[in-house]
Amino acid sequence: MKRIKKILLNFKLYSVEVLIELVRFVISSMTGNSYFATPDPTLAVIKDLVDDLEKKFILAQTGDKVAHADMIAARLLLEKKLRSLVLYVEKIADGIEVILRSSGFPLTGEPRAWQREEFWVKRGPNSGDIITGRIACPRARAYVLQYFIGEAPPLDDRAWIWAKVATKTRMGISGLEKARDVWVRSCAVTPDGMTPWTDPKHIVVG
Numbered sequence: 001m002k003r004i005k006k007i008l009l010n011f012k013l014y015s016v017e018v019l020i021e022l023v024r025f026v027i028s029s030m031t032g033n034s035y036f037a038t039p040d041p042t043l044a045v046i047k048d049l050v051d052d053l054e055k056k057f058i059l060a061q062t063g064d065k066v067a068h069a070d071m072i073a074a075r076l077l078l079e080k081k082l083r084s085l086v087l088y089v090e091k092i093a094d095g096i097e098v099i100l101r102s103s104g105f106p107l108t109g110e111p112r113a114w115q116r117e118e119f120w121v122k123r124g125p126n127s128g129d130i131i132t133g134r135i136a137c138p139r140a141r142a143y144v145l146q147y148f149i150g151e152a153p154p155l156d157d158r159a160w161i162w163a164k165v166a167t168k169t170r171m172g173i174s175g176l177e178k179a180r181d182v183w184v185r186s187c188a189v190t191p192d193g194m195t196p197w198t199d200p201k202h203i204v205v206g
Contacts, residue, residue, distance in 0.1 A: 005097050005107040007086050011079045016057045016071065017133070017170075022106070023050040023078065026085075029104025036103065040088045041081050049078040055125055061170075119198040121184050123206040124172055130182065130203055133170040137188035137195060144187050144194070145171045153183040153200040160185070176205045 011019060027043050027050075030036045039046075056071040086105060093099035100107055119134040132145060146160040154160065163184075164171050176182060183200040 005100060005109065007090060007100060007103070007105045007107060009083065009086060011082060016053065016075060019075070019078075020050055020054050020057070023082065026104035029102060033102055035092055035099050036089065039085060041084055046078075046081060046085065049074070049081055053078050058125055058131070119186050119201060121201040121203045123203065124174070126174070127178055128176045128205060129172060129174045130176065130184070130205065131170065131172045132184055132186065132201075134186050134198065136169050137190065139190045139192075140188040140195075141191070142167050142189040143169060143171070144189060145173070146185050146197075147173060148183045148200075149176075149180055150183070151181050153185075153202075165189075178205050180205050 014022065023046060027047055030039060030043055053071065053074040056067065056074045059067040060071040089100065089103045089105060093103070119132070121130055121132045123129065124131045134143065142165050144165050145163040147163050148154050148160050163173050181202065182205055183202055185197045185200045187197045188195045
């Protein structure tokens, strides 16, 4: 007898960053999905909550206790609304696996289709800021971030600008000119030397 798949409700087990990516994947999966014409709560509400959590997560990186408490409160509110959305999805799906899977929520025994790629870039909370992150590299002692301003990534490695070297996988660049095309790339520093650079990622500065 085939076991019926269910939506996993273990949101508390995810880091904040992973939870944010999961929620964004759910929003993308349910937007325009004919199975879920009237989400309750609405996807707009979920988007506002995850955007708020991400902003407060960034502020909490300073180590400020008040900012950290605000982030926890934002996370709890998002998790509460997610549980309500799960109830809506399960009611609509009525046990039909293909409908459950189309929601983007993780199911029992399902791979993480929403997992973030190796290296990513997005706009920061302030104008002129960008934020980058990457999957941790085994044995890495530090990570290097480079950027280039232009319509296409340069062919000459010497044209890249060194932005930062840090032990954290998440880094940012501030003070960039608004509306400029920026390319970023990253590598790890290990006991064996520098790893190959990631493929360049493009972003237009906000």
